[in-house]
Amino acid sequence: MSILVVGSVGLDSVQTPAGSRVRTLGGACTYFATAASLYDRVHIVAVVGSDFPQEHLDFLRGRNIDLRGLQIVEGKTFFWAGRYSEDLDICETLETQLNVFADFHPVVPEDLRAAEYVFLANIDPELQIEVLQQMRAPKLTALDSMNYWIASKREALTRALGMVDVVLLNQKEVKQFAGESNLLAAARRILELGPRALVVKKGEHGAMLFTRGKELELGLFLAPAYPVEPVVDPTGAGDTFAAGFMGYLARDGRLSLEALRRAVIHGTVVASFTVQDFSVDRLRTLTLTEIQERYDALRYLTYFESLSPAESQVFGEPLGA
Amino acid sequence: MSILVVGSVGLDSVQTPAGSRVRTLGGACTYFATAASLYDRVHIVAVVGSDFPQEHLDFLRGRNIDLRGLQIVEGKTFFWAGRYSEDLDICETLETQLNVFADFHPVVPEDLRAAEYVFLANIDPELQIEVLQQMRAPKLTALDSMNYWIASKREALTRALGMVDVVLLNQKEVKQFAGESNLLAAARRILELGPRALVVKKGEHGAMLFTRGKELELGLFLAPAYPVEPVVDPTGAGDTFAAGFMGYLARDGRLSLEALRRAVIHGTVVASFTVQDFSVDRLRTLTLTEIQERYDALRYLTYFESLSPAESQVFGEPLGA
Numbered sequence: 317m318s319i320l321v322v323g324s325v326g327l328d329s330v331q332t333p334a335g336s337r338v339r340t341l342g343g344a345c346t347y348f349a350t351a352a353s354l355y356d357r358v359h360i361v362a363v364v365g366s367d368f369p370q371e372h373l374d375f376l377r378g379r380n381i382d383l384r385g386l387q388i389v390e391g392k393t394f395f396w397a398g399r400y401s402e403d404l405d406i407c408e409t410l411e412t413q414l415n416v417f418a419d420f421h422p423v424v425p426e427d428l429r430a431a432e433y434v435f436l437a438n439i440d441p442e443l444q445i446e447v448l449q450q451m452r453a454p455k456l457t458a459l460d461s462m463n464y465w466i467a468s469k470r471e472a473l474t475r476a477l478g479m480v481d482v483v484l485l486n487q488k489e490v491k492q493f494a495g496e497s498n499l500l501a502a503a504r505r506i507l508e509l510g511p512r513a514l515v516v517k518k519g520e521h522g523a524m525l526f527t528r529g530k531e532l533e534l535g536l537f538l539a540p541a542y543p544v545e546p547v548v549d550p551t552g553a554g555d556t557f558a559a560g561f562m563g564y565l566a567r568d569g570r571l572s573l574e575a576l577r578r579a580v581i582h583g584t585v586v587a588s589f590t591v592q593d594f595s596v597d598r599l600r601t602l603t604l605t606e607i608q609e610r611y612d613a614l615r616y617l618t619y620f621e622s623l624s625p626a627e628s629q630v631f632g633e634p635l636g637a
Numbered sequence: 638m639s640i641l642v643v644g645s646v647g648l649d650s651v652q653t654p655a656g657s658r659v660r661t662l663g664g665a666c667t668y669f670a671t672a673a674s675l676y677d678r679v680h681i682v683a684v685v686g687s688d689f690p691q692e693h694l695d696f697l698r699g700r701n702i703d704l705r706g707l708q709i710v711e712g713k714t715f716f717w718a719g720r721y722s723e724d725l726d727i728c729e730t731l732e733t734q735l736n737v738f739a740d741f742h743p744v745v746p747e748d749l750r751a752a753e754y755v756f757l758a759n760i761d762p763e764l765q766i767e768v769l770q771q772m773r774a775p776k777l778t779a780l781d782s783m784n785y786w787i788a789s790k791r792e793a794l795t796r797a798l799g800m801v802d803v804v805l806l807n808q809k810e811v812k813q814f815a816g817e818s819n820l821l822a823a824a825r826r827i828l829e830l831g832p833r834a835l836v837v838k839k840g841e842h843g844a845m846l847f848t849r850g851k852e853l854e855l856g857l858f859l860a861p862a863y864p865v866e867p868v869v870d871p872t873g874a875g876d877t878f879a880a881g882f883m884g885y886l887a888r889d890g891r892l893s894l895e896a897l898r899r900a901v902i903h904g905t906v907v908a909s910f911t912v913q914d915f916s917v918d919r920l921r922t923l924t925l926t927e928i929q930e931r932y933d934a935l936r937y938l939t940y941f942e943s944l945s946p947a948e949s950q951v952f953g954e955p956l957g958a
Contacts, residue, residue, distance in 0.1 A: 402818065497723065498866045498868075499864070499866075500864055500866045501866055518842065521843070522842070522861065524864075536938055537938060537939070537941070538843075538864075539861075539939075539941075540843065540860075540861060543821055543845075545819045545820075545821040574941070577940075577941040580941075615941075617857055617859045618858070618859050618939055619898075619939075619940070620858070620860075620899050620902050620936075
């Protein structure tokens, strides 16, 4: 049954120090599905308008992506325009047109309600909950969100956080949601709401995986970013991080601590490719072999001692529930 | 012959969200020597005024630190006052009184000129060069610097960078010196000036070790920070990072890539203790056993696969020259 994703499919106009693109293929669901389809079959639940270019539909369909859950309705497709700062760490939203997304309610096709891996990309948490309520007994659910929903739909987001297994947020969002400037304390507060794991995305500074382990070493994993130069366009880095993360877990089938750690590295690697070109362009040609190469490289880049047999054991620990 | 350090010994008034301290023991040389003395004997080359409290002299002398190179001259001791922002990532200097430091010229006592490990803490690069010129044939030299010298003494700093084996700078300083916003490109530019290794300190985001390897994996090591809460006072984190780094290398005796990587982890760990209290207070009771505990924890916190024999080999590679 593989991976089901709900989120935005849209058109983006983006400006970065490396250049700009006008009305290019974008949207969190698009980025996620394009990357995750490298690992497994992906089912999209989303909406586009009647103006959505046929070439984009053809592209997605050509990539092991099932579009039966993609509603195509009369009207204009979701549009976002943004501009990144010189050092890429600030993104200013210039325009957001919800268009057909404004009245969207996700409908999961009957035969997809048994999907095992469910990713709720960054959309209104009420819609995320609608999707969860349609699913039968998913093996792993995960969600992403953003500052906008933390501020405007806090109650719904809090409920959604309590309904999923894994939460993926960036560092600022974790602190904002928890109202706590220390990241460790903030992460703990989110785990207390119910999820079994929290992935804190830190962009060029890597990612942290928090699980409910008894000891710090068992409950925390620190992953660096894979260093790339130049970064062309950071858009979609978070969505494709989630894709590498969920894609690896779906393909691997296990949910051990070790699998989660490796999934974080897969997320790290996939995101590192995404930012090397505009839109989903780098992902069009990306292969699992290239992903494996950077995965292996990250071992060389981070290890400073070989593991003892006792340490290797730790990776076998079950995910704290 | 152990470790020789030149730098500031002074008094600090510091304000952080956790509290404040007035005219407490400070200075880069002080932080470095206090921490490095856990690993090996440390020789200080510095200056204080006649007002420098006897209790501080007694403290340093009691810690395997040799003060024969510490000039005590008529006048007032170097004084710095600073205030950290709420999330600790900005430090505003409120006051700097050079006092007796204004006319300081370092004199390395004759029998210390054969010291094997030399650390040039953050001072005027012309003084750093004066020290290097007094040394006979050190096994490893390293320097730290800051934005002030990059802007005001660029030429002297460039010369100093070309004379040492290892450069330790923070991320902003590396980009500022290189005039380059991409960190990889900036790091390469500094290595081209002569040093064999560059350690980029990123505070809560860890550290990167660049060496002149042929491949990325051989030329780069990524270390996370050891996560602590709460951070009480970041002052001295960089100086004690250098102390853990140099201290480990001096104690270990090797200069392999593997030793350098482990030294970065020691730096990471020592800095993580430093920031948990004001001034050098946490270092007063810190032991090598506690350092080893966090060192071991960092393996659990960062590993995601056990090493293959082939990967283990890589750590044996000599430091690229």
